[in-house]
Amino acid sequence: MKLRRRVALGILAGMGAAALATRSYRMATRSGSARGVHLVGNVFPAMQHLARIAQAQDNGELHVSFKLTSEFESEVEHAFSSGGESAFDAAAVSMSEFTDLYGRSQIAPMTDLVDKHGARFGLEERMLVRVDGEVMALAFMQNTQNLYYRGDLLERYGLDVPRTYGQMVQVARRLRKEEPDLQYPIAQGYGKGFDVAIDFANVFSSLGGRYFEPGSAEPAFNDAYGVEAIAQMRSLMPYMTPNALASNADDVMNQLQQGRAALGVLWASRAARMDDPLASRVVGRIHFAAAPAVHSGGPSAAHLWWDGFVMPRNAGPGREQTFLVLMAMLSEQAVRSGNDLAIWVRSCYRPGRFGRGVALAEAAGAPEWPGEPFYGLLHNELGRVLPDALSGQRSPEEVLNEAARAFRATAQQKGYLREGSA
16 A cells, blocks of 8 residues: 655645635535534644634534544544444544554545545645545644753753664763752653554664565564564663553653653654643753664654544545535644644645654654554554563563464454465
């Protein structure tokens, strides 16, 4: 599966897409096809911004709701796999969720709607996620993981921004010595499930590891690279909170905001929260760099992501009304009014202090997130067992081999591997 996202330059002119979308679906509701439009997504500033725009389109004739929840993955999985009509007409998903949903044939193409309305609303080719020529998602933001660090503290002690995991440990050791309040200077998301599997994938890729045998779904990650990736992750744990194996991205963000950590790898989409005076005690003191590589000269231990909207195959009637609401949310007006909340895909976006994350990761060699339709199955198995290796309850080899066996069984069941393959 190849995802094509061509970058187009230039700023579009004309009527604001939000106003045009509102007018368009008002015309649609007058035709007697009115129904509710129900959306779902994760909770972070950019999504909250889009949710406000979506809900503002509720005109009394068409009800629009946007559910924001930290449990959005399970909500989407349940709705999109339902035997009946999906509870949601569209969902905001990351590349990881997209790969899972596409691999299960649960996403409906939007090519017909893009052909009909795309030019009118100024859709750019860079926003269209195409698979085999069909538009399967509308990308609205880019994302990656960056190193967040206390610029004031590194300057105070003459420390360079760490570029490798070894240097990160050295900086943490010095800060613990010099700053009594920084007993645990590193914050990482090692919580069971999605977060720890993401961190493993980042480190494993930076080492040069290969998840699968070439041209196959046969697992190859349970090798020396996988063992070293776990060792590198464990090297940071003496400088992390004792609750590290229960920490997710929200916990990492909070530790940085409250000044309890000075270094942490976190999503670029959360950068603006560091300067929120209502939530942060370190306004203006958190700086951003590419996530460190594992070894000097290697690529950044991060991946390049996009987030986008998809529609379920089991959607009810009203695809067009849903698409028009999406057009309001993804308009130039929406990007401009929330410019600093995300690294938007639209070309009218202007990067500021919080918008350099993807460029930093690209320059440091971060690869795109794996696109194999079966990668999500592997990700789930790794997230389930990795904490046992990080806590020392079981050896890295034992944990990786278990993940490989479990993945192989599921991949055979799904038809990605032949029965009896070794």
